[in-house]
Amino acid sequence: MTREEKKWLRIAACRVRQGVIEATHSAKSGHPGGSLSAADVLTYLYFRRMRIDPAEPRWEDRDRFVLSKGHAAPGLYSTLANRGFFPVEELKTLRRVGSRLQGHPNMNLTPGVDMSTGSLGQGVSTAVGMALGAKKKGSGVRVYALLGDGEIQEGQVWEAMMFSAHYKLDNLVVIVDNNNLQIDGAITEVMSPYPIDKKLEAFGFFVQNVDGHDFDALEAAFDAAEAEKGRPSAIVMKTVKGKGVSFMENQAGWHGKAPNDEQYQAAMDELAAALQKVEAE
Amino acid sequence: MADVIKIATRDSYGNAVTALGAEHEDILVLDADLAGATKTGIFKKAYPDRHIDCGIAEADMICVGAGLSTMGFVPFCSTFAMFAAGRAFEQVRNTVGYPHLNVKICATHGGISVGEDGASHQCCEDFALMRTIPGMVVMSPSDDVEAKAAVKAAYAHQGPVYIRFGRAAVPVIHDEDGFSFAIGKAEILREGTDVALIATGLMVAEALKAAEALAERGIDARVINVCTIKPLDEEVVLAAARECGKLVTCEEHSIIGGLGEAVASLTAEKCPVKVRRVGVEDVFGHSGPAAAVLEEFGLCAAHITEAAAELVAER
Numbered sequence: 001m002t003r004e005e006k007k008w009l010r011i012a013a014c015r016v017r018q019g020v021i022e023a024t025h026s027a028k029s030g031h032p033g034g035s036l037s038a039a040d041v042l043t044y045l046y047f048r049r050m051r052i053d054p055a056e057p058r059w060e061d062r063d064r065f066v067l068s069k070g071h072a073a074p075g076l077y078s079t080l081a082n083r084g085f086f087p088v089e090e091l092k093t094l095r096r097v098g099s100r101l102q103g104h105p106n107m108n109l110t111p112g113v114d115m116s117t118g119s120l121g122q123g124v125s126t127a128v129g130m131a132l133g134a135k136k137k138g139s140g141v142r143v144y145a146l147l148g149d150g151e152i153q154e155g156q157v158w159e160a161m162m163f164s165a166h167y168k169l170d171n172l173v174v175i176v177d178n179n180n181l182q183i184d185g186a187i188t189e190v191m192s193p194y195p196i197d198k199k200l201e202a203f204g205f206f207v208q209n210v211d212g213h214d215f216d217a218l219e220a221a222f223d224a225a226e227a228e229k230g231r232p233s234a235i236v237m238k239t240v241k242g243k244g245v246s247f248m249e250n251q252a253g254w255h256g257k258a259p260n261d262e263q264y265q266a267a268m269d270e271l272a273a274a275l276q277k278v279e280a281e
Numbered sequence: 282m283a284d285v286i287k288i289a290t291r292d293s294y295g296n297a298v299t300a301l302g303a304e305h306e307d308i309l310v311l312d313a314d315l316a317g318a319t320k321t322g323i324f325k326k327a328y329p330d331r332h333i334d335c336g337i338a339e340a341d342m343i344c345v346g347a348g349l350s351t352m353g354f355v356p357f358c359s360t361f362a363m364f365a366a367g368r369a370f371e372q373v374r375n376t377v378g379y380p381h382l383n384v385k386i387c388a389t390h391g392g393i394s395v396g397e398d399g400a401s402h403q404c405c406e407d408f409a410l411m412r413t414i415p416g417m418v419v420m421s422p423s424d425d426v427e428a429k430a431a432v433k434a435a436y437a438h439q440g441p442v443y444i445r446f447g448r449a450a451v452p453v454i455h456d457e458d459g460f461s462f463a464i465g466k467a468e469i470l471r472e473g474t475d476v477a478l479i480a481t482g483l484m485v486a487e488a489l490k491a492a493e494a495l496a497e498r499g500i501d502a503r504v505i506n507v508c509t510i511k512p513l514d515e516e517v518v519l520a521a522a523r524e525c526g527k528l529v530t531c532e533e534h535s536i537i538g539g540l541g542e543a544v545a546s547l548t549a550e551k552c553p554v555k556v557r558r559v560g561v562e563d564v565f566g567h568s569g570p571a572a573a574v575l576e577e578f579g580l581c582a583a584h585i586t587e588a589a590a591e592l593v594a595e596r
Contacts, residue, residue, distance in 0.1 A: 060353075064351075066348075106379075106380070107351075107380050108380060108381065114351070115347075115348070115351065115376075115380070116375070116376070116379055116380040117376075118375070119371060119375045119376070121340075122340075122344045122372055122375060122376045123344075125340070125341045125343075125344030125345050125347075125348065125372075125376075126344045126345070126347045126348035126351070126376060127348060128341075128344075128345055128348060129344065129345035129346060129347060129348020129349040129350075129351075129352070129356075130348040130349070130351060130352055131348075132333070132345065132348070132349060133348065133349045133351070133352025133353070133354055134352060136309070136330075136331075136352075136354070137352065137353070141352075155340075156338075156340045156341055156344070156372075159335075159336070159338035159340060159341035160341050160344075160345075162336065162338070163335060163336070163338070163341055163345065166336075167333075
C-alpha cells in the first residue's frame with residue numbers, strides 16, 4: 001500500500017465515522033460505539049479489499065460481507081454510502097419510518113447489504129453458508145464476516161466455527177472486533193470469551209491478532225488469510241470502542257446511545273479536524 | 282376390505298427430494314446428524330456431494346441454509362420438527378423468514394406419533410410457531426402421494442416453506458394417477474352437509490373413517506384435507522362453514538395455535554359457526570407405541586366421530 005493509498009483510506013475512514021455520528025444523531029438512537037471501532041476495517045474491506053461494484057450491488061461474483069454484529073449498522077451504512085451504493089445524505093434517514101436504513105441491516109432494502117442480520121450469532125452461520133456455496137459453485141468469491149467480541153458468547157457462533165473448519169472453508173475470513181466492551185460493561189466482567197485467538201485456533205482456524213486501526217497491519221493480515229489454504233481464517237482485531245471520537249472511546253455507555261446536539265457538534269468538530277489533518281499530510 | 286398400503290411420510294420426503302435432485306442440480310440437502318431418520322440418507326447416497334451434514338447444530342444448519350440460498354442454491358434443511366421449528370425458531374424467523382429466503386425446512390417426526398421417544402421429541406407446536414412467521418408456507422401432507430407432491434411444490438415455490446412429515450406409516454389415501462396439488466388449495470375428499478371434518482396430516486385418514494361411522498348414524502359429513510395450513514384455503518373453509526354450519530378440526534398438534542385455531546379465527550371473523558377442535562389438549566405426550574399414544578390422546582376416528590356427533594346434536 002502506497003502512502004497515497006493509505007491516505008485515501010484514512011480520509012475515507014474519517015468520512016465513514018462522520019456518517020456514523022450524522023446517522024445516529026439524526027435517528028436519536030443507534031449504536032455508535034461498535035460502528036466506530038469497526039469503521040477502519042469496514043473502510044479497508046469496501047474501499048480496498050473486496051471485489052464489489054456499487055453500481056451493481058447484486059453482481060453474482062462479488063465478494064460477500066456479513067455484518068454479524070448487526071447493531072453496527074450505522075458503520076456499514078456509512079461505509080456503503082461513502083463507497084457509492086446510495087447517497088450519503090440518506091444516512092440521516094436511519095431508523096425513520098419508510099427508510100431503507102433499518103435499525104439493523106435488511107438485505108432486501110439497502111443496496112450493498114448481503115445479509116439481514118441483527119440477532120447475534122446468526123450472521124456468521126450465513127457467511128459460512130455463502131462460503132460453502134461459493135466452493136460448491138467453484139467460484140472465487142470470498143466471504144467476510146464481522147463479529148463482536150461480545151457476540152461470540154452466543155453458542156451458535158461456535159457451531160459455525162466448527163462447521164467452517166470441518167468443510168475447510170479457506171474462502172472465509174471471520175473478523176472479531178475485539179473492543180473489549182459490550183452493553184453491560186467489559187466483556188471480561190460480563191462473560192469472558194478470552195482467550196479468543198486460542199479458542200479459534202482450537203476450532204481449526206488460521207488466526208492472526210492485529211491492530212484493527214492500522215491499515216498496513218490489516219492489509220498484511222488479509223493477504224495472509226487469502227494465501228492460507230485448507231482452513232478458514234480468523235482475524236482478531238484489537239480495537240477501541242468509539243474510536244475517533246475522544247469522549248466515546250472505551251466507554252461501554254456509547255454502545256447503544258446516540259449523541260445529543262452538543263455531543264454531536266463536539267464529535268463532528270473532532271472528526272472534521274482529524275479529516276483536515278489527514279488531507280493536509 | 283382391501284389391504285391398505287401404509288407409508289411414513291418421512292420416507293416420501295426422502296424419496297421425493299432424491300427424485301427432485303436428479304432434475305435440479307441446485308438442490309442441496311442439509312442434515313443435523315439425522316439423515317437416517319429423516320430419510321435423506323437416500324439423497325446422500327445418490328448425491329454425496331450435495332448432502333451437507335451440519336452435525337448436531339440445528340441453529341447453524343438453518344442459517345447455513347440461508348447463506349446457501351443467497352448463492353443460488355435451494356437448500357432443504359432436514360431434522361425433527363422439535364428442533365427445526367422449536368430449537369431453531371428464532372433462526373427461522375430472523376434469518377429465513379424476515380429476509381424471505383428460499384429455504385425449505387423439512388421437518389420429520391412431527392406430532393405425538395413419534396411414539397416411544399416420548400414428549401421431548403413429540404412436537405405438537407410446530408404449526409403454531411411456523412404460522413406466526415410472515416410469508417412462511419406451512420404444509421402438513423396426509424399421505425405418501427401428497428407428501429411427494431408437497432416436496433415438488435415447495436421446490437417450485439420461491440420463498441420459505443415449512444413441511445411437516447411423520448415418523449409412523451400412514452395409509453395411502455390418494456391415487457397417484459390424476460392427483461393434482463397446489464400450495465394453498467384444500468381438498469374436499471367427501472361431500473356432506475351436516476358437519477365438516479377439516480383435517481390435516483395423518484388425521485385425514487382418521488377423518489375419512491369417522492365420516493363412514495357418522496354415515497352409519499345418519500350424519501352426512503364433509504371431509505376436507507388441509508395440507509397447506511398457511512396460507513389457509515379460506516374459500517373452502519368458509520364454504521364448509523356456510524353449507525355445513527358445524528366444523529370439527531382434526532390435527533396431530535396442540536389445539537392451541539394450529540389448524541383448529543386458524544379455522545376458528547377465520548370463521549369467527551367471516552362466518553361464525555360452531556367449531557370443535559380435535560387435537561392434543563394442552564398437555565405433553567409420553568412414551569408408547571404410536572397407535573396407542575394417538576388413541577390415548579384422542580387422535581383417532583372414534584374420537585372425531587364422537588366430537589362430530591355431539592356437535593351435530595347440539596342446537
